[in-house]
Amino acid sequence: MSAAAAAQAQRQRTFPNWKPKLGVLCQYTDSNLDFVKAEGFTSMELRLNPDKLDDAAIAAIKSKVEKAGIYVSSLACDGNHIDPDPAKREHQNAYTARMIELCGKLGVPAIGGQSGTDKGKPLQAQVDEIVKVYTEKYFPLCEKHKVKVLWEPYAGGPNIATGPVGWEALFKAFNGSPYVGLQFDPSHLVWQFMDPVAAAREFADKIYDVHLKDTEILWHVVRRAGIQPVDNARWWRFRIPGYGSVDWKGFFSVLSEIGYAGAMNIENEDQFYYPSNDREGNFTEQYKRGFRTAHEYLKTLVPPLTA
Numbered sequence: 001m002s003a004a005a006a007a008q009a010q011r012q013r014t015f016p017n018w019k020p021k022l023g024v025l026c027q028y029t030d031s032n033l034d035f036v037k038a039e040g041f042t043s044m045e046l047r048l049n050p051d052k053l054d055d056a057a058i059a060a061i062k063s064k065v066e067k068a069g070i071y072v073s074s075l076a077c078d079g080n081h082i083d084p085d086p087a088k089r090e091h092q093n094a095y096t097a098r099m100i101e102l103c104g105k106l107g108v109p110a111i112g113g114q115s116g117t118d119k120g121k122p123l124q125a126q127v128d129e130i131v132k133v134y135t136e137k138y139f140p141l142c143e144k145h146k147v148k149v150l151w152e153p154y155a156g157g158p159n160i161a162t163g164p165v166g167w168e169a170l171f172k173a174f175n176g177s178p179y180v181g182l183q184f185d186p187s188h189l190v191w192q193f194m195d196p197v198a199a200a201r202e203f204a205d206k207i208y209d210v211h212l213k214d215t216e217i218l219w220h221v222v223r224r225a226g227i228q229p230v231d232n233a234r235w236w237r238f239r240i241p242g243y244g245s246v247d248w249k250g251f252f253s254v255l256s257e258i259g260y261a262g263a264m265n266i267e268n269e270d271q272f273y274y275p276s277n278d279r280e281g282n283f284t285e286q287y288k289r290g291f292r293t294a295h296e297y298l299k300t301l302v303p304p305l306t307a
Contacts, residue, residue, distance in 0.1 A: 017259065018256040018259060018260065019259075019261050019303070020210075020255065020260055020262065020263070021043035021071050021073070021262065021263040021264065022041055022212075022265075022266075022298060022302055023041040023042060023043030023044045023070070023071075023073075023263055023264070023265045023266070024041060024267075024291055025045040025076065025211065025265045025267045026044065026045075026046065026283070027046070027047040027048075027281040028044075028046045028048055028061060028281075029280060029281045029282050030064065032281070033064060033068055033070065035283055035288060035291075036070060037068045037069070039291065039295060040295075041070070041295070042069070042070065042071060043070060043071045043072070043073050043263035043264075043265060044065075044070055044071075044072050044263075044265065045074045045075070045112065045211075045263070045265045046072055046074075046075055046076070046108075047075070048102065050095075050101070050102040051095075051098070053102070055105070058102065058105050061106065062106050062107065065106075071263060072106065073108070073109070073209050073262060073265065074108060074110040074111060074112040074150060074183065074209050074263075075099055075103055075108055075111050075112070076111075076112055076113065077099040077112065078114060078157065079095065079096065079113065079114070079116075079158065080092055080116050081093065081096065081116030081130065081133050081134070081137075081158075082117065082126065082129045082130055083116070083118070083158070084118050089133075093133065093137045093138075096111070096137070096138060097137060099111050100138060100141040100142060100145055100147050101141060103145055104141075104144065104145025104147060108147070109147060109148060109208075110147060110148040110149070110150045110181075110183070110208060111148075111149055111150065112150040112152055112183035112209055113150075113151070113152060113183075114151065114152065114154060114157045114158050114159035115130055115158075115159050115160050115166070115170060116129075116130050116133070116158055116159070117158045117159055117160050123169060124169065126160055127160070127169050127170055127173045128173065130170065131170075134149065134174075134180070139179050142179040143179070147179075148178070148179050148181050148208055149179060149180050149181075150180070150182060150183035150208055151181075151183060152183040152185050152211065153182075153184070153188040154188050155191075155192055162192065163189060163192060163194050163199060164202060164203070167182065167203055167206070171203075171206065181206045181207070181208040181209075182203060182206045182207050182209075183211060184203075184207045184209070184210050184211070185211035185213055185267070186200070186213075186246045186251055187211070187213040187214055187215040187244065187267075188215075190214075190215040190217070190236075190245050190246055191215045191236045196246060196247070196251055197247050197250040197251050200254045200255070201254050204254060204255075204258045204260075205258075207255075207260065207262070208262055209262055209263055209265075210255070210260075210262065210264040210265070211264075211265060212241050212264050212266045212267065212298065213238055213239075213240070213241070213267040214240060214241050214242065214243055214244030214245070214246045215236055215237070215238060215244045215245055215246065216236065216237050216238075216239045216243060216244040216245065217235070217244075217245050218234070218237065221234070221235040237271065238270060238271075240270045240290050240294040240297075241294050241297055241298055242297035248301055249301065252301050252302065264302070266298075268290045268291055268294065272290070273286050273287050273290030275287070
């Protein structure tokens with residue numbers, strides 16, 4: 001009887017209604033915004049330079065984005081927050097502070113990038129330094145402007161938030177702070193030979209933004225040269241969703257189970273669709289084709305888009 005009851009309970013289980021937003025990561029231009037709207041996307045992550053925008057320009061961007069009905073989930077903010085070079089660290093800390101303030105002016109809830117790293121120190125020492133810098137330099141502004149600092153698991157940059165080991169150490173040290181979380185990109189876990197579906201399930205409550213990018217493992221290279229080729233041959237490459245090894249059905253099942261309602265932005269680093277931008281930062285026709293191809297694939301897995 002207990003087995004029958006468990007089976008009946010499983011059949012009756014329901015999941016939250018999954019209503020994600022789908023969009024792109026890009027440099028802001030009016031032309032790019034027009035493309036995003038025309039293509040039927042509902043979100044964007046933007047690359048903006050706070051040092052090149054006055055209040056009038058910021059207000060104009062905010063007005064145009066709101067008129068288009070597009071949700072901006074985050075601003076890209078790369079760099080090393082605990083750079084061992086004092087001058088570089090100070091520059092990065094000041095720049096990040098301006099990015100948080102820019103989020104506040106635009107009504108954007110997060111910045112996304114790397115955690116910071118000092119590779120000459122043990123992991124826990126790096127974690128402690130990250131906590132110190134964020135707490136002193138960023139969190140007062142995060143509280144004022146209602147902004148989170150999100151980490152993308154990119155192992156090629158100044159980052160220890162590259163997967164579950166780093167995430168666990170950081171979240172434990174931040175002790176439940178509401179100002180840090182994940183900008184989850186499954187492609188980076190694939191080329192590190194981690195399981196993005198298992199990682200998403202384990203840290204589901206920390207996912208506040210998502211990058212949609214795939215990784216293709218070039219097995220013909222790996223089988224002959226391994227993952228440290230003596231001839232430096234590239235054994236993996238980024239692709240648009242559907243053209244690599246990410247288990248998208250499994251990944252989206254996790255997001256669906258938790259009722260994730262945030263943004264999922266296509267990060268097009270697929271060189272089959274380059275060049276990406278013209279001199280003014282506008283998408284090339286080839287780059288647009290990559291977004292459209294990714295969009296058609298994602299339509300088969302993602303429910304109707306919501307604003």
